[in-house]
Each structure stands twice: as C-alpha cells, then as structure tokens.
Amino acid sequence: MFKFKSLIIPFAIYIILIAIGLSQPGLWQPIMYIMFYIGIGVALNNFMGLTGYVDFGYVAFLAMGAYGMGVALGYFTYLGIWAIPLGFVLALIFAALLCTAVGGVALRLRGAYFAIATIGVNEGLRYLIEGAKIWGGSEGIILSGKLRKTFGPEFANYLSTFVADAALIIIIFIASVITVYMINSRVGYALLAVREDEDAAKVMGINVTKYKLIAFFTSATIGAMIGASAWTLKLTYVFPEDVFFIHYTVEAIVIVMLGGAGTLLGPVVGGLIYGALKYYLSVILPGFQLLVFAPLLLVIVVAFPEGVVGFVKKKLQERGIIEYIT
Amino acid sequence: AQQPEEKPTTTTPAATPTGPKEETLYFGAPISLSGKFAKEGQMSLWGMQVAAQWINENGGIKVGNKVYKVEIKYYDDESKKESVQSLIERLATVDKVKFILAPYSSGLTMAAAPIAEKYGVLMNSHGGASDYIFEQGYYYVVQTLSPASKYQTGFLDMVKTLDPDAKRLALVYEDKEFSRAVHQAAKEYAEKLGFEIVYEKTYPAGTTDLSPILNELKAANPDVLIGGGHFADGQLLAQQLAELNINIKAISILVAPSLPAFYEALGTKAEGISAPAQWETGVKYSPEVAEKLGVEWYGPTQEEFIKMFKDLAGEDAEPSYHVAEAAAAVLSYAKAIEKAQSTDVDRVREAMNDLEFMCVYGMWSIDPETGKQVGHDMVIIQWQNEEKKIVWPESAANAKPCYPMPTWDEKAEGKTCGS
Amino acid sequence: MIAEQLAANIIYGLLLGGVYGLATMGLSLIFGVLRVVNVGHGAFIMVGAFTAFWMFTLYSIPPLASIVVAVIVGLAMGFVVFMTIIRRLLDAPELSTLLATFGIGVFIEELSKFFWGPDYVGYSWDIGGISLPFTELPFTKLYAFGSSIVIAALLYVWFSRTKLGKAIRAVVEDKEGAMVCGINVNMVYALSFAIGIALTVTSGVLVTLFTPVGINVYMGGDYTLKAFVIAVLGGLGSPWGAFYAGFIFGLLENGSYTLLGLIPGVEPFGLTRFVSFTALLLILLLKPTGLLGGE
Amino acid sequence: MLKVSKLESGYGEMQVLWGVDLEVKEKSITTVLGPNGAGKSTTLKAIFGIISPWNGMVEYFGEDVTKTPPHKKVEMGITMVPEGRHLFPNMTVEDNLLMGAYLSRAEEKFEDSLELVYTLFPRLKEREEQKAGTLSGGEQQMLAIGRALMTSPNLILMDEPSQGLAPKLVKEVFETIYKLKEEGLTILLVEQNVFSSLDISDYAYVLHEGKIAFGGSVDEIKESEDIKKAYLGV
Amino acid sequence: MLLKLENVTKRFGGLVAVNKLDLEVEEGEALGIVGPNGSGKTTLYNLISGVYIPDEGKIIFEGKDITNLPPHKRAPLGLARTFQIPRPFGSASVRENVAIGAMFGRAHAGVDEALEMADEYLKIVGIYELRNKEAKLLTPLEKKLMELARALAMKPKLLLLDELLAGMNPKDIDKIIDLIKRVKEEENIAVVSMVEHLMHAITKFAERVVVMHQGRKLLEGPTIEVLNHPEVIEVYLGGRVV
Numbered sequence A: 001m002f003k004f005k006s007l008i009i010p011f012a013i014y015i016i017l018i019a020i021g022l023s024q025p026g027l028w029q030p031i032m033y034i035m036f037y038i039g040i041g042v043a044l045n046n047f048m049g050l051t052g053y054v055d056f057g058y059v060a061f062l063a064m065g066a067y068g069m070g071v072a073l074g075y076f077t078y079l080g081i082w083a084i085p086l087g088f089v090l091a092l093i094f095a096a097l098l099c100t101a102v103g104g105v106a107l108r109l110r111g112a113y114f115a116i117a118t119i120g121v122n123e124g125l126r127y128l129i130e131g132a133k134i135w136g137g138s139e140g141i142i143l144s145g146k147l148r149k150t151f152g153p154e155f156a157n158y159l160s161t162f163v164a165d166a167a168l169i170i171i172i173f174i175a176s177v178i179t180v181y182m183i184n185s186r187v188g189y190a191l192l193a194v195r196e197d198e199d200a201a202k203v204m205g206i207n208v209t210k211y212k213l214i215a216f217f218t219s220a221t222i223g224a225m226i227g228a229s230a231w232t233l234k235l236t237y238v239f240p241e242d243v244f245f246i247h248y249t250v251e252a253i254v255i256v257m258l259g260g261a262g263t264l265l266g267p268v269v270g271g272l273i274y275g276a277l278k279y280y281l282s283v284i285l286p287g288f289q290l291l292v293f294a295p296l297l298l299v300i301v302v303a304f305p306e307g308v309v310g311f312v313k314k315k316l317q318e319r320g321i322i323e324y325i326t
Numbered sequence B: 001a002q003q004p005e006e007k008p009t010t011t012t013p014a015a016t017p018t019g020p021k022e023e024t025l026y027f028g029a030p031i032s033l034s035g036k037f038a039k040e041g042q043m044s045l046w047g048m049q050v051a052a053q054w055i056n057e058n059g060g061i062k063v064g065n066k067v068y069k070v071e072i073k074y075y076d077d078e079s080k081k082e083s084v085q086s087l088i089e090r091l092a093t094v095d096k097v098k099f100i101l102a103p104y105s106s107g108l109t110m111a112a113a114p115i116a117e118k119y120g121v122l123m124n125s126h127g128g129a130s131d132y133i134f135e136q137g138y139y140y141v142v143q144t145l146s147p148a149s150k151y152q153t154g155f156l157d158m159v160k161t162l163d164p165d166a167k168r169l170a171l172v173y174e175d176k177e178f179s180r181a182v183h184q185a186a187k188e189y190a191e192k193l194g195f196e197i198v199y200e201k202t203y204p205a206g207t208t209d210l211s212p213i214l215n216e217l218k219a220a221n222p223d224v225l226i227g228g229g230h231f232a233d234g235q236l237l238a239q240q241l242a243e244l245n246i247n248i249k250a251i252s253i254l255v256a257p258s259l260p261a262f263y264e265a266l267g268t269k270a271e272g273i274s275a276p277a278q279w280e281t282g283v284k285y286s287p288e289v290a291e292k293l294g295v296e297w298y299g300p301t302q303e304e305f306i307k308m309f310k311d312l313a314g315e316d317a318e319p320s321y322h323v324a325e326a327a328a329a330v331l332s333y334a335k336a337i338e339k340a341q342s343t344d345v346d347r348v349r350e351a352m353n354d355l356e357f358m359c360v361y362g363m364w365s366i367d368p369e370t371g372k373q374v375g376h377d378m379v380i381i382q383w384q385n386e387e388k389k390i391v392w393p394e395s396a397a398n399a400k401p402c403y404p405m406p407t408w409d410e411k412a413e414g415k416t417c418g419s
Numbered sequence C: 001m002i003a004e005q006l007a008a009n010i011i012y013g014l015l016l017g018g019v020y021g022l023a024t025m026g027l028s029l030i031f032g033v034l035r036v037v038n039v040g041h042g043a044f045i046m047v048g049a050f051t052a053f054w055m056f057t058l059y060s061i062p063p064l065a066s067i068v069v070a071v072i073v074g075l076a077m078g079f080v081v082f083m084t085i086i087r088r089l090l091d092a093p094e095l096s097t098l099l100a101t102f103g104i105g106v107f108i109e110e111l112s113k114f115f116w117g118p119d120y121v122g123y124s125w126d127i128g129g130i131s132l133p134f135t136e137l138p139f140t141k142l143y144a145f146g147s148s149i150v151i152a153a154l155l156y157v158w159f160s161r162t163k164l165g166k167a168i169r170a171v172v173e174d175k176e177g178a179m180v181c182g183i184n185v186n187m188v189y190a191l192s193f194a195i196g197i198a199l200t201v202t203s204g205v206l207v208t209l210f211t212p213v214g215i216n217v218y219m220g221g222d223y224t225l226k227a228f229v230i231a232v233l234g235g236l237g238s239p240w241g242a243f244y245a246g247f248i249f250g251l252l253e254n255g256s257y258t259l260l261g262l263i264p265g266v267e268p269f270g271l272t273r274f275v276s277f278t279a280l281l282l283i284l285l286l287k288p289t290g291l292l293g294g295e
Numbered sequence D: 001m002l003k004v005s006k007l008e009s010g011y012g013e014m015q016v017l018w019g020v021d022l023e024v025k026e027k028s029i030t031t032v033l034g035p036n037g038a039g040k041s042t043t044l045k046a047i048f049g050i051i052s053p054w055n056g057m058v059e060y061f062g063e064d065v066t067k068t069p070p071h072k073k074v075e076m077g078i079t080m081v082p083e084g085r086h087l088f089p090n091m092t093v094e095d096n097l098l099m100g101a102y103l104s105r106a107e108e109k110f111e112d113s114l115e116l117v118y119t120l121f122p123r124l125k126e127r128e129e130q131k132a133g134t135l136s137g138g139e140q141q142m143l144a145i146g147r148a149l150m151t152s153p154n155l156i157l158m159d160e161p162s163q164g165l166a167p168k169l170v171k172e173v174f175e176t177i178y179k180l181k182e183e184g185l186t187i188l189l190v191e192q193n194v195f196s197s198l199d200i201s202d203y204a205y206v207l208h209e210g211k212i213a214f215g216g217s218v219d220e221i222k223e224s225e226d227i228k229k230a231y232l233g234v
Numbered sequence E: 001m002l003l004k005l006e007n008v009t010k011r012f013g014g015l016v017a018v019n020k021l022d023l024e025v026e027e028g029e030a031l032g033i034v035g036p037n038g039s040g041k042t043t044l045y046n047l048i049s050g051v052y053i054p055d056e057g058k059i060i061f062e063g064k065d066i067t068n069l070p071p072h073k074r075a076p077l078g079l080a081r082t083f084q085i086p087r088p089f090g091s092a093s094v095r096e097n098v099a100i101g102a103m104f105g106r107a108h109a110g111v112d113e114a115l116e117m118a119d120e121y122l123k124i125v126g127i128y129e130l131r132n133k134e135a136k137l138l139t140p141l142e143k144k145l146m147e148l149a150r151a152l153a154m155k156p157k158l159l160l161l162d163e164l165l166a167g168m169n170p171k172d173i174d175k176i177i178d179l180i181k182r183v184k185e186e187e188n189i190a191v192v193s194m195v196e197h198l199m200h201a202i203t204k205f206a207e208r209v210v211v212m213h214q215g216r217k218l219l220e221g222p223t224i225e226v227l228n229h230p231e232v233i234e235v236y237l238g239g240r241v242v
C-alpha cells in the first residue's frame, strides 16, 4: 500500500545499521546503542509526537518492562525458557496497569501540567518500590547467576548478547510499522486534531480521551518491550535507581525533537544523530565529549528548530520524494 | 573533533634498535569521566596510568623474548550502562584488547560482564565491590578490591577492642544496593560480635536533609554509628550530626571521609570520624613487609607511587584509594601475564588463581572459583588533627585510634583528635 | 516522643520548603513569561552553590553576602544565554527550547567540571544555632529561610509596584498588546529570563546554607526534578504559587516521615518521597492547573 | 505626516507586499480598502514594525522610521489598534488603560488621556474593575481603542475596528473615530465596512494583491464606479 | 422538530450568559440569530455543540436528550459548527483539516474516502488550490472558508455558523451566502443557523430570526418583521436597516 512507502527510508536505515554492525568489528554494540536511542525515540514519539503531550515520566514504562522481565526471570526461573515470553507478557501487563493508572489521572491534565505530573508518577513509583521494598527494593533483581544456572553460561550469554539485541531490533521494526499505520489511519488524524486543538477536536466528533489513550498505551507498551529486552535481558539486572532514571526520558524527548516530532523518520534520524555523535565523541575525546556534544546540540536546535526531518520536509514540500518521508 | 586520526590499534611494534622485541600491550578501560562517577573515574584513570608508567619504566612485562610496554586505552562511559557495553565491545574488537579494567561501580561491571564474556576478554574489577558480581558464575571477572561485605567489619572489630562496653550500634545509610550490601553484612557481623542494634534506617539517594532520621537517632542514643553511602550524603551525614549535636563515641562513614574534600568541607567537624578504605597514604605496605611475610613485592613503593601520581595529577592532588586499587588491578594483570608467560586470556586467568603478591595497595589474591578478592585487607582511617591517619588494623596503622571522639561542642571550640 | 519528632520535622520541613520555593520561582517565572521549560535549571543552582563555595573558600566572604555576587552572576549568565540561544528560538515550536535548555544545562555542567573538577566540596560556616527542647536549629538554616522570604517579598514588591514588573505581566498576557503600549517586548523577555536565572543561581547559594556539603557539578539534577514538581504544584508560571508550593512540598517530605515510620517493614524516608509525589498528583486532580494557576 | 514608499514585506519566504506607496496627512482619516488577503493588515504591521519591512521606506514627519522597533514608534506617537484587539485579558479594564500609559511620555498625560477615554466610552468607566477577557466583543473593541489613546498618540493605525460588532456599536465606533479626528488625531484605518468608512474618511486607498491599485480623495472613489465594482464589490 | 432547547441556563460565576432560553428549530429552516455583543449567542452555540453543559434546562436533538452528552458524541448525530475565532488544526494541511471533519462527523468516512470528500468540499468553498498549505498559514478569511468546508464535510443535519462572514469583503459575502444556500439544498442539511451582525447578510439568508438580549430571547419571527421591530432597533441595530 502506498501509505507504507514512508517505511522504506527508516527500514533502509535500520538494515544499513545492522549490516554495519554485523560486518564491522566492534560496531555491533555501538549500533545497538544507537538502536536503543532510536527505539526509545520511536516509542515515545508514538505518544509525544502524535498527541503533542510530553511525558517526562516516560522512563517509568521502560522500568515497568524491565521489572516485568526481571520478575519473570527472577521469580519464575523454574519455567526455563518459557520465563522469557512470560517476561514480555508481564512487561506488557505492568505497563498496561501503569498506563491505566496514569491515563486515568494524569491524562486529564494539559500541556506542561501533564508533562510534569508524570515526573511525579515516575518518582513516586520508584520510591514506592524502594521504600516499600517491592521486588527487592533498592537491591533490585540480579539475574546473571540464575540465568547461568538455569540455561548454562553459553545460553545465558547468548540471551544477553543475541536474543536481547534481536528482540530490540524486532520491536523497533514493529514499532515503526505501528507508527506509520497510526499516522495514516483514523487514529492518526484524530491525534493530529488533538495535538492542534483538543477542544475543536471534540466538537469535530473525536473522542479525545480514547485516542489519547490509544497513543499512550501503544507508546507505553513499546517502551516496556524495550525495557524488557534492552535493559533486563541485556544487562541481567534491574536496579530501581537505574530504570527510573529520568535522564532517559529527557534523552528520548531530545531525540524526538532533534529529528522532528510527529513523523516516523524524525526519531529515527534523531536517535541516529544522538547515538552516533555521543558514541564517537566518547571515543575520540573521552571525558570531553559532552563539552563538545552540548554546543553541537545547540547549533542543531538553532538551525533546525523543527527538527532535522521537519526542516527537510519543509524544503521538499512540493517534491515527489515527500511521500517517502513521514 | 580535534583528533581526526584514531590512535593505532592492537599491538604495534615500538621502534627499538636492539634487544628483545618490544611491543605495546593495551589494557582497556571504560571509565567514568563524566556523570555521577566522574570523581572516582578520574582517580582510577590516574591510578592505572601510574601503574602502566611504572611497569614501562621498570622493564615492561617480559614474556619469553618479548617485552611488553603497557598502555591504557580508555574511553569515557559517562557512568552509563549502555555506553559501557559499546565501549567494552570496541575495546575487545577494534582495539583487540584482551585485558579489561572494569568500569567503576558494581552496576556497570555487571552490565559489562556479558559482553566481556562474549568476546572472551578478562575483566578485572577495581571499583565494583558488591559481592554478588562474583556470585553469578562469571569466570573471567576477577576482583582487586575488597568486597562490600568487608567494608565496615574492621571498624566494628576496632571498636570492640577499644571499648567492649560500647554496645549500642546504630546504622544510618543510603538506600542503594552498594551501601545496603555493606551494612547488611556489617549488621550480621556486629550481632556476632555482640553489638546491640539500637537503630537502623536508610535514606533515599539524593537526600539533602537528613534531619527526620537524625532526630530519631538522637533519641536512640547510640554509642557507635556506621553508615553513609557515597560522597555527598556522607558529608551531609557528618554535617547534620554536628548541627543536631548528636554525640557518638565512634563514627564510621562509607566513602566520603576517605577524600581530603571531606575535611576541607567540614573542618574540625571531621575530627575523629572514621571510614573504611581500600588503601590509604601511609599504609605500611612495603617491600620489607612483603619479605617478612614471604610474599613477592611488585610495583612502585609508596613514595614512588605518590610522586608519580602527583606528577600526573598535579602537586595539590591527594591520591584516594581509587588510585591505588586501579593501579593494583593493572599490576595484577602484569604479574599474571608474566607468571603465565603468555598473553592468552585463559592462561592468564589460570595464572591468577594462585597468584599472590603485595604492592603498594596491599595483598592481592583471589578465590580461584569466583574470582573474588580474598587477599586484600581494608584499613580504617580516621581524621586526626587535620590528617587522615590509618588506625586499623594494628599491623597497618600509623596512629592510635582517637576514641571516644571529641564531642561536637569540643570540636567547635577547636579541639582536635591530636590536641 | 513522636509528637516532639513530628514538631521538629515540621519545622525543618518549613525551613526546607522556603528554600525549595525560592529554588523554583526562577523556573516558574521563565516559564510564565517565555513559555520556556528550563530543563537545565539545576545547572544554575549548581553554579550558585559553587559561587557560595568559592566566595567563602577563596575570600572568606560569608554566603549571605555572596547572594549579591550570585545575583550578578545569574543576571549575566541569563542575559548571555538569552541573547545567544533562547532569543533565536522564541518563534520556534514550543518544545525546541526544551532541547536547547537541555544542551545548555549539560554544557554548564561539563564546563564547570572542566574548571572545578568532579570533587564533592563544601564549606563550614559555623555560626551556632538555637536549641529547642526537641531539636537544634542552626542559624545557617534560619538565614537561608529568612533570605528566601525576603527575596520573594522583594520580588513581589518589584513585580506589583514597578512599571517594569507590570510590563512583564502585560507581555505574559498578550505580546502584541504589549507592543502597542510601547513596551519593549524583547527587553522584557531578556530581563525576565535574566531575573529568572538570577533567582535560580541565588537559590543555589541558599541551598548551600541549608546543605553546605556535597557541592558537585552534577548536584542540580535532584533540584531540577523537585523544582519541576513544585512549579506545577504551585501553578506553572506563577512564581508566588511556586513559593507556597515549596512549603507544602517541604512539609510533606519531612513531615510525613514520622507517621510513615509507624508502618513496619518499610523504609519510611523513601516513602516520604512517594507521599509527596502522590500528593502532587492528588492536588492536580482536584485543581488541574496547580494551586495558583490560571484557567 | 506618514509617508510609505515602495514598501515590501511578507511572512517567512512568502512576499505579501509588493511595493506599497501611501501617504497620511496630519489630522485626517485615511482608509485602506481592499479584498481579503490583499495585505492590508500586513501593511499596518509592517509600518508599525510588528513584522519587519524587507524593502522600501516608512517616514514619519520626514524621519526614516523603517527599522524603528514598535516601542520606539509608540514613543514617537504612533500606535496601533490591532486586529483581534489583543487586550490583557486577566487585567482589569483600568489596568489595561494603565498599561497604555506605560511610557513616561504617556504617563505625564495620564489624567487627561483617561478623562478623554471615559468621556468617549462611558461604558468603560462603568466596567473599570471588570477583567478585560470577560467583556463583550464591543466593549473589548472600545477598550482596545481606549488603550491606544492612553499612549497619547498622534497617529493611530486601526485594523478593522468594527469587525464583529453589533450594528449599533459599529455606528458608535465610526462616530468615535470621527471624534478622534476632531480631537486632532490622525488615523490610518483598514476596514471592510466600505460605506461607513468612506463616510468618515478624507482619503482612501485601495490595496490589491500587495500593491496600491488606487489612491485619492474619498470623493474620487465614490464617483468611480469602476473601482467600486472591481475591488470593493459594491 | 430537529432541535429543542427548554429553559436552558448557563452561568459564568455571577454572570448569566444564557438565561432560561427556549428555542425550537424546525427541520429545513434557515435561521438567523442576532443580538448585541455579549448577549450569549456564542455561548448558546457552545451549549448546543456540547462545549459547555447547561446549568439548567434540557437540550433535545431529534427527540433525543443530549443535554449531558459530550461533544464528540454529538457531532456524529449530525451537529457541526464553525468558530467565531477560527480554530484550524494549524500544522495539518487544509485538506487534512477538512478530512478530519469527514472522518469523525456524521459522514463517518474512512481515511481515503475522507480525503476525497475533502477535495470535493474545498472545491465547493473555492479554496481547492490551497489544499496542501499548512492551515495556520491561511488568512483569517481562508481559515473561515476552510472551517466551513470542514463543517460541511461532516455532513451535518444542523450546521451552526458563528460570525462566518465577519471581516469578509462585501463581494465575497454574497458569494458565500449563495454557496451556503445551495449546499443546504443539495446536501440536505436540514437547518443552517447563522449568527451574524451583518444585516444585509441576515436578510438575504435567514427566513426566521431570533434576537437575543442579555442571555434571553428578546424576539423571534420572520426576518424582516423582526428587524423592523422598535425594540430590536433600540437595543441592537441603533437605526433602521431594512
């Protein structure tokens, strides 16, 4: 279908990245590092880009995913290999539960109020887990030993060096398809209206709450899947301090903005620039990379206030290629 | 970017006219030069560089007819797990490094372990103290610093020796995985020693006011307090104990007091406060002591070590224990490689199993099975008369413990542990 | 016993709240006038903390006096940041300033680390305190509290009494309307931003009066988070709301401790954070635009 | 008094004005008419400086004010009643008027200006304490004009002041504008209400696609059937 | 009876914006609503379209009580409106704006169908060439035309126009009125209700007029008759217009 033309460029980017990672020595992890950033960008964009709501507490969904997988592998290790699918299911369930709670409460708020109320959710949840000593409290869940005992060291290693990465890649592919589908469907149009003028959208017959929740839910569950694979499976531990670290949300927002919100290509390009820049700077200028990175970021913001893809889109407005850019 | 060219990788032959073949051997290190572990990261890097420099100036590592010069290949991991993984891989594949100095902190070490294992490189932890790292079954991860479970036990021994009547122990520490591990182990140990736990509370990371806990603590009226977690909260704990005028006979705080900044920040309030340290300037490890114990000495003497450190870090810099533990990790690699007479990872790891030596940092030997450090002893330092003194164990001490420490009021009037 | 501790915690909560309030006013002001969410807020608090530290350490200038220095430093930084970056983004999509302030925050932190190193520093300004039957109140904390109140009051007077203060309000309400009244809108933007930053840097000084140790280039993160939450609680864009909300937040944080301590098997101090963040959500549920937020 | 020559401007990359020439004589009412989208509002905005002129010149009493920012123009006695009023909605009527007298030049004449405003619009006096945002459309328009008067201007640029007003109010507004002229003010008016505006004007211009298609005295326009048909649709 | 308001009241604080209003709208009629500024016309529209819920009274649409129905459930029943101050979906294209109307209004079209409908209605209102422009870049007039197209694309039974013609050139006003009249017949839009202050437009369009004053219904009846009523002239027109 013509709508899916806009998947060509992002998929090409993914495939090229993966090819580089597989063929060049030492670039697999960096590529996965970039993919992680692309992933959280695409995931957050499904909500932030499409609805215009900023969710500062977004990392909580990654955390829920991480805990979902952590709980499955940590407390249901006896299920053997089945603990992994269970982990993804739990990740989904935890994220959905949080989504319902936050959606019910915070989504009534508008703009910056929503954005910052979600910080409250994120921090509140973290301190609840630590303070009430849920799931190991601040000691978290440590899995390596269990995995190695259950699956043997080979397979345990395979889990965190292959399965986790493969899962992340699959999630990103699926998330991209979902994004394009959403943008081009009724949902996308409804959200476009919501983003621009929520009250006018209502009068137009749009069930604003419903569509916001759809986007919120989609974005949250993708985030949870990323948390489950890129964090728990790959790192083999879950520490609350780490998984609720708000810096990740800020990074995701930066990526979405850097590339251009509300487009699919935006967060992909944003994640690519962000991840690649940071990686290479930390290799070339260890210790000084952020000192160089920050001004670069500022230059990009000032030059492309609507994001790199937003800018390109505007330039190409009347050209045929625009169809390939969403 | 100012450095267009990346440095040459792998073992490039150095230009030497004659003699044995000289090659450069890279030890790789993802290091936290930014982010929350920037301070420890910087210190560790200096330690590694000092050790590498010493090795190179003292004949390198001799394997067969080859001589290896050591260089540290490091990247900044920003104290973030995602970066650590990329950098480990880069070190293992692009830079073809076989010997990794693990990143700072237990969490980051854990993040690095699966990747290191995948590429079959050895990882030596100089900043990941938590015991659990070595309970996961990683064979290629070895430890140079003493594990978390040992941090506060020496202090308890010391108090018990000094004052068998000081029974009322309180614990106030940061709710984080590391300080929890330290204090849970300490608590068990204390109970064995016959202490009575009169108060135990944690505070969340990032706290800027401990008064709710300390008001309670005051009421519990303890003789001895152990606690803390990291730099900032450790300083805060001491500061607020003073503000609230809570007098305790002996206090040991994790991490913070071991840095000069502690005294600079608190002034005389720091007097008498103790801390566990992996190492301290003035600790009595020397070639002579090694000889007496019948173990081999390796690496710079303390004077050499401190001089080299100051040449690198600046005249005003004081080496913290992070410097020594990182240096020791480098030395342990060198020693193990020489012992194995090979740079093969498996052979070196095997050589480590019964490797035992002493360096400026103290003893080094590991549990062959888990890789956990068993040889090294922690010391207890105490601020006395503006100086950090080693007060425990007696064999390493260069001063007597100041016990009970002066009260806050006395300290405010200028009384120090020396006067 | 419990009553005494509760009383002590409430007093400490109030003192802390005063500083929280001031630490948030700058954020709220900047949002109110320019619609800029300053993600780099904490970096400016850090600069203030270091200002107090260096003034005290190098020149033995007491922290109260370095408030003056902080104001000057803050105004200068605010002005430079506005002129070089923010000004160029005023017509751009709202969130691009978020990206910019993120970059600015990182840059300030890294530059500070470059010059001052990654140490955790502190200073000792021991000037005694008041002994209450149930706790001790150091003068430093009382001064911090007092200064917050005085600065907030001065700002209030300035805002409501001076022409420039009113001009700021006018610009907030309608930019084009302000133009036709002869108000130099760009100047008002620059000034508000600079004042907002100056307030923030100043609050950094007061933060060190409260916590004179653990000063580090990355210390700002926790304050940013709290300031965000307090700003929303008070009603975004309302500096006065932020000030009140600071008290509520401080009170909740410290005050709830004693009660949570009665629950067995939990870490009450950790849960105080849970309580204060949950309270935020509840308050927003009742009043979706915060305590003093408009429409 | 005001002379605009070869003025070009627009938004982003889109040019809207393609060389506008017009002149406003002191103590007169000059109307600019033209179809929607012709660039009338743009012309006023470019003159006042809300958007910057790309080319051409704006002179005020012979002085080049092309690049002068709006607040300086207000200082010189030019102000604007913008399309859509742009009041301060959460301030009271009184405070809105007070803001009009923001500059010290205007502040000096505060009492006189206020009296003038309240005699022109007694309704505003009645609603002194009401928030501007809750006024009805007509009242808001009065306030917008009142606020402009508080700057003690010589020249007021007005963009469709009668839009959205009830017929009774439309009349009042035009009467007011006429009274302002009698008070010695100069007015440059943009309107869609062709008849009423021509009734009170001295000079008129017709703007078409960013250029002046006609300029002259009101009588000339009234007489020219062609112009009325071609541009004004009446 | 298409729409019936019974005793509807809406207050804002102390102010009664709409006061015990009864209103009936027959199918197929062209209704004009006039009244001084602030007499409650826009508020009335907001009540009908569901932006506000009345404090008292009932609103019945096609026999169904919609008093408490949220706005997004009213639109599919056949209600559509334009806004006095245009509210375009700014960064969406003109075409997308109109398509959104077609998708979620009574038309309930699928995406592709809606986009086609959008083109069709843009042609009808005469801004087809602007269809790929970002809506926020339109002039106020163009925005109004786009809102009209968007409302029409919803295929409403009742179309509420709020000062659609304000600020329009007299030449265009006539054109738009003809257009609305035509579309009303062709599209079987049962009723168009129009709020305007432009009397020549009202007389040209409306068969019946309701005059509001201070939230109440002052008068209603055939257009010419009502507009010549002395009370209307007194409070609203300020002089004879027709």
Ligand SMILES: Nc1ncnc2c1ncn2[C@@H]1O[C@H](COP(=O)(O)OP(=O)(O)OP(=O)(O)O)[C@@H](O)[C@H]1O
Binding pocket: D011, D014, D016, D034, D035, D036, D037, D038, D039, D040, D041, D042, D043, E136, E137, E138, E139, E140, E141, E167
């Ligand atoms: N803010 C804006 N951004 C981009 N383009 C604009 C903007 N305002 C107006 N335009 C464009 O400028 C042109 C002229 O608009 P302007 O508002 O000056 O017309 P006008 O003559 O005042 O029309 P009207 O009678 O409808 O008020 C229009 O084509 C419009 O698209």
Ligand SMILES: Nc1ncnc2c1ncn2[C@@H]1O[C@H](COP(=O)(O)OP(=O)(O)OP(=O)(O)O)[C@@H](O)[C@H]1O
Binding pocket: D133, D134, D135, D136, D137, D138, D164, E012, E015, E016, E017, E035, E036, E037, E038, E039, E040, E041, E042, E043, E044, E084
């Ligand atoms: N949200 C609101 N809050 C407070 N008052 C309001 C609100 N909306 C409308 N009003 C007030 O209710 C009254 C009726 O307003 P409404 O907008 O319905 O008038 P209108 O008849 O449409 O006037 P106009 O012809 O000027 O558009 C006015 O006095 C207005 O100020």
Ligand SMILES: [Mg+2]
Binding pocket: D040, D041, D042, D083, D159
């Ligand atoms: Mg106009």
Ligand SMILES: [Mg+2]
Binding pocket: E041, E042, E043, E084
């Ligand atoms: Mg209205």
